[in-house]
Amino acid sequence: MAKFLRSLKENKRARSAIVLAGLVVMFFICGGIIASQYSDISRLKKQEAAYTAQLQAQNAENAKLEQILDSDDRDEYIEQKAREKGYVKSDEIVFYDVAGSK
Template sequence: MKVKAEKAANKKTIIKIVLCILAIALVGYCAYCIASNAADISRLKSQKEELDTKYEQQIEDNDQLKSILDSDDKKDYLEQKARENNYVKENELDFYDIN
């Protein structure tokens, strides 16, 4: 009878140890997940700020282009952009300084 009681006590002790190990592992995994999510949130926030800045810059560029298209000097602007891209008018000679 004493042996059976000792075996039952040993089984209970082993079960308690296994459950404690599982609980510690679960807590560790949860802590890892929380830390990983916090790192992801931080990275995504900085990425959002960068994209917001780019978005605002693009809005300003679009507004500037809309104002140019709505103005009367659209032809001068198009000519300027064409020259920046090395286009020339018909029958126009373009000289380059190679010195």
């Protein structure tokens, strides 16, 4: 009977050690997951700030273009943009400076 109780105590200690080791491993796994989540949150907050700034810039550009389209100088703006892209009117003669002025 004494042997049985002794073996039962040893088994109980072994089980306790295994359970404790399992809990320690789970603790470190959870800690790693939490650290990874904090890293992801930080990265996503930076990305959100960049996208928010980009959105604000685009909204400002859209407001500027809406204002131009609603104003009377719309034709002048369109002509200016066409000239920036190298377009000319059909009856225009374009002269290019090939001398390379210094």
